Amino acid sequence: MAATWVPDVSPDSPFSLANIPFGIISSPANPAPHVAIAIGSQVLDLKVLSSYPDFDDLFPALKNYPGIFSNSTLNEFAALGRPVHREVRSTIQNLLSAETSRPEILKDNLGLRQDAVLPQQKVKMHLPMSIGDYTDFYAGFHHAYYVGALFRGPQAALQPNYTHLPVGYHGRASSIVVSGTPIKRPFGQIITDPTAEPKHPTTAPSRRLDIELELGCFISIPNEMGSPIKVTNAEDHIFGYVLLNDWSARDIQTWEYVPLGPFNGKNFATTISPWIVLADALEPFRTKQIDNWTPLQGYLNEGKEENIFGIELQVDLETPQGDSTRICTTSSKYLMWSFPQMIAHHTLGGCPLRTGDLLGSGTISGPSQGERGSFLELSEGGRKDIMLQGMDVRRFLKDGDRITIQGVCGEPGQKVGFGECTGQILQATPQL
Missing domain, CATH: 2.30.30.230 (Fumarylacetoacetase, N-terminal domain)
Structure with missing residues (x-):
């Protein structure tokens, strides 16, 4: 790739001539x-x-x-x-x-x-797109395994369906915001004494506010209702990719999710990076996904091994005092399911995807402690302090904390990246 005449393009810039987001x-x-x-x-x-x-x-x-x-x-x-x-x-x-x-x-x-x-x-x-619908998947293998092990033990960490299909749920498109938008701590029903029986919830600001480090995918070409998208054609329906932080109130989610899944614990805010990296820009960075030991149903078989991207990801936390700590460094290569597989499964029953629909990968974590893409994992379910610069600690987010997610791939001078996906936590608004 030739150099650009545009002045002051650093070799470390994520927006090289090889990108053009x-x-x-x-x-x-x-x-x-x-x-x-x-x-x-x-x-x-x-x-x-x-x-x-x-x-x-x-x-x-x-x-x-x-x-x-x-x-x-x-x-x-x-x-x-x-x-x-x-x-x-x-x-x-x-x-x-x-x-x-x-x-x-x-x-x-x-x-x-x-x-x-x-x-x-x-x-x-x-916001780069008008987003009609948002679906969040659970394709990060290490996140799914570790969170499952926290609550069910290693032997039952993964649900029986996990290696058979891309698990997902429908999120709330109206609360998707562009990077830099402040995030207000949400209210919800929470259990303050988990040992008490019967359970007695209280309505209060979330005390276990979390992040989810994800990759997002925007749909370009829609499909007609009743006409599934073949996994081998799904790339033709992808416009490009963004970084995504699906903010999560774990205490609200824990109480509400049975039996229908996440609701108020997720729907208050999702942040995306502002620049959409086109699908072609990421083609040179294809890599092999996490091995799946389960034989796939035919409609999920892409017929190729390198079907995800090796994007280097990182998460930084800046405290209200201005001290910044890198709390996670991982890679999108730790996905078990690709976006074409997510699209094929999403439309299997005939669901029509539309231009501007957003799909989230689910939390991306790696196998080691420093590669975990949520506080739920980093703090081992809220039981362990995460050490920060300035002699500070966290288990979950405090008011005033600022989270910045970045992702990049490629060599100096030819880097392809997303810029920043950032948001600062504001104090909950007192209820009337």
């Missing part, structure tokens, strides 16, 4: 949300670029979609499908390359460059 920005000059891509510490404003007189010749696949980069979401662009995404991304890479074949458009056009290439700190990020 898409997002929705607003700027002082263009306050209405619209489409841009990230390059280094800059953004390329695609709404401004579309004012170039030869824009239709540059992007022939978009000729019948005037104003597509003026939209407030990426849904219309996503729905055009992967071949169009690939063509547009390739053209942008050429325009930003130091060896561009069209230097007159941006590289040598100082006027357009001044308007279209903006510092990231000068723009505001917005």
